Amino acid sequence: EEPIGTPEQIAELLVGKVLGGKPAGAPEGGKLAVLVNGLGSTKYEELFLLYAPIAQRLRAAGYEIVAPQVGELVTSLDMAGASLTVTWLDEELEQLWTAPAQCPALSVGATIETTPAPRYVAPEDEVADYSGTPQEAQRAGRKVADLIEAVRDVLKDAEAELGRIDAIAGDGDHGTGMVNGSVAAAAAARVAADAGAGAAATLS
Template identity: 85%
Template sequence: MTKIFGDPSSFVDDAMAGFTDLYSQYVQPVPHGVVRSTATPEGKVAVVVGGGSGHYPAFAGYVGPGLADGAVCGNVFASPSTRWVYDVAKAANRGGGVVLGFGNYAGDILNFGLAAERLRAEGIPAELIVVTDDVASEGQGANGERRGIAGDVVAFKIAGAAAEAGYDFDGVVRAARHANELTRSMGIAFAGCTLPGETEPLFTVTEGHMGVGLGIHGEPGISEEPIGSPEEIAELLVQRVLDGKPAGAPDTGRITVLVNGLGSTKYEELFLLYAPIAQRLRAAGYQIVAPQVGELVTSLDMAGASLTVTWLDEELERLWTAPAQCPAMSVGPVIETTPAPVYEAPEDEVADYSGTPEAAAAAGQKVAALIETVRDALKDAEAELGRIDAIAGDGDHGTGMVNGSVAAAAAARAAADAGAG
């Protein structure tokens, strides 16, 4: 379980404060996310990635030269709001348009999609890169597509490298979507993950077994099977991923491979698993290019691993191996950089409630009190809402409702005390 968390409601903000201090050479904080602390040229396409927190190094760990320009950090396992996505995108925008990358989950599609609409309405080109690599969820994810898991890393890296190389907006979108189309993943879990402040995991796996095909939030998998030897686990993962080989995969015989730890599986275990995975892929006629092994897209303290394969053509290989430096990934020679200006958040507009009739102001106080009552009721129900949600989803509903109602109550109280009707 998550043992260091302080106030669970501020877990993400508290963690990001430490992260941005530690990696200030790459990132600087903006409201509800980060952007690069290194300068980027005007006219460059901005790659902004994001989603719920709890998956480090996704998403903020992939911000830096050669990769993403910004990351939106939602609450744990919860999509960031439309406003949060919009604000980070605006902070990252350099005039070349904004490409928004995230995994295929309903909340992310809704909120990133609405943020893109808002950006376009202001004349800023914006498109979505929706990652759909999980073969276990074929036809079951949002919009009838696969879910997005560790394939995020490939799509984000390709998009970032294309933008860094000077591709135009349409070119960055094309390259990233092409990478996603040629990427497939499969994951297994040995034990569930626990939300900060909770004492029970979101799901459990039968002792001595592994859940096959579980999502990175603990979404239901397709089966439970006994834990086998490393060779047997490798055979299962390789076979399932190769069975999902994209119809349009290039015949170069060159692939990149990611073996990803989900949070509490040791690196030595991942190295041990990589060896039979690589052996089987090579026996199948593939040459492995620039593989990655480690914690790439995690799920808090979940025990488990996933295999990702991307079939490479000449362009994708060049972009995958292009230089990049960020907190979670270092590829090739160091990119020379200069510091970016420190981000200054625009001031919020201050509402003027002067002239509100006395009766209306009194009613405003009652409305604020009502919203505070709702907040208190949701706080009391947080654990139960999360438990119910975990049966069919990712267990974040209680946390999301509490965070939303706390923010709503604070805004309502501030407005009512300022004289709002």
């Protein structure tokens, strides 16, 4: 983390760092794949303003930029900031970097014809039947569901703090991820327990 600077100041910092990490054996000059990425809440206008001095410095260092990508490509829950990624290209990597591709975050070249996957519908015979579970085991299943719901509640209370801790060394989404996972787990466990599942089936 650094104080917010001008695009030129940020470009100087980022380009210096990435060129300083040039892989052993990579040529001075040559071709580069360049990706200027917003982390979630950086506006596209700001990313384009940042790309211009980045490109200027890379070209001044003797590099040719191949098919640059600028945009929100690898994001994390509205996180502020941007990243610069460069890859030294040989002939094979350049061909792969410029090959047609189509996915939600990145489109390169012509549109690729696709066929939507068929919608999966679970057959009725896949619905679990716990009617033969002993009463004692059903009580254990309900206790397991209670415990998972307790974990869910603790994680909800700690969501902001988990995110704050994660943001120091990561991307700040750990609290949200833990809450989403525990909410889904608690809901599934409660459905199973209410249907008469034992402890093992509820955990599963």
